Amino acid sequence: MKISTRGRYALRVMVDLAEHSGDNYIPLKDIVARQEISQKYLEGIMTDLSKAGMLDGQHGKGGGYKLNRAPEEISVLDILLTTEGDLAPISCLGSGAEPCARAAECRTLPMWEKLYEMIRDYFRGISLADLMTSAPDGDNYVI
Numbered sequence: 093m094k095i096s097t098r099g100r101y102a103l104r105v106m107v108d109l110a111e112h113s114g115d116n117y118i119p120l121k122d123i124v125a126r127q128e129i130s131q132k133y134l135e136g137i138m139t140d141l142s143k144a145g146m147l148d149g150q151h152g153k154g155g156g157y158k159l160n161r162a163p164e165e166i167s168v169l170d171i172l173l174t175t176e177g178d179l180a181p182i183s184c185l186g187s188g189a190e191p192c193a194r195a196a197e198c199r200t201l202p203m204w205e206k207l208y209e210m211i212r213d214y215f216r217g218i219s220l221a222d223l224m225t226s227a228p229d230g231d232n233y234v235i
Contacts, residue, residue, distance in 0.1 A: 093181050093211065095172065101129050102137050102175040103168065103223070106146070110163040110220045117148075117156035137175060144174040163220035172215055179215070181207050 104127050112118055112126075120138065124131045138157055141147045148160045159166065172179060180186040182204045184195070195201055 093179055096176060098137060099172050099175045101127070101134065102141060102171050104129070105134065105137065106141070106159070106166065106171055106220055107223050109147070109157060109159050110166075110224055113158040115158070117150050117154060117158050119156040122156070140174050141171070144170070146170065146174070159220075163224060166220045167216050168218040168220075168223070169212060169215035179208070179211050181211070 147157050149157050178186045184192040
């Protein structure tokens with residue numbers, strides 16, 4: 093499993109919104125400036141996060157994005173599943189995978205299943221609020 097730039101950027105953006113928005117919408121250009129991420133690339137990420145129900149977006153003057161839930165209610169797992177799809181360490185455990193003909197005699201499958209469970213549990217146990225408390229000084233986050 094390797095987390096892509098898309099997943100890492102989504103985490104950075106969500107932490108940024110959690111720390112800056114409150115009840116106000118944050119213009120995308122402000123996030124782009126703080127995080128030094130391409131606006132075009134970020135627009136796609138924001139669309140996915142909005143569709144997943146983590147953000148509210150508003151167009152026009154005074155528009156932008158804001159979290160629609162408290163940072164404590166959004167897990168790293170939620171964000172990564174939205175941007176990465178599946179976090180399965182091997183293809184046969186991925187969502188929608190065809191059943192493996194060798195699963196019954198696979199000696200390594202239980203190990204991979206346990207790893208997959210550990211990955212999900214670990215990321216499920218970390219909220220945006222947790223990332224906010226461990227952030228370094230300043231507005232740039234390296235994830």
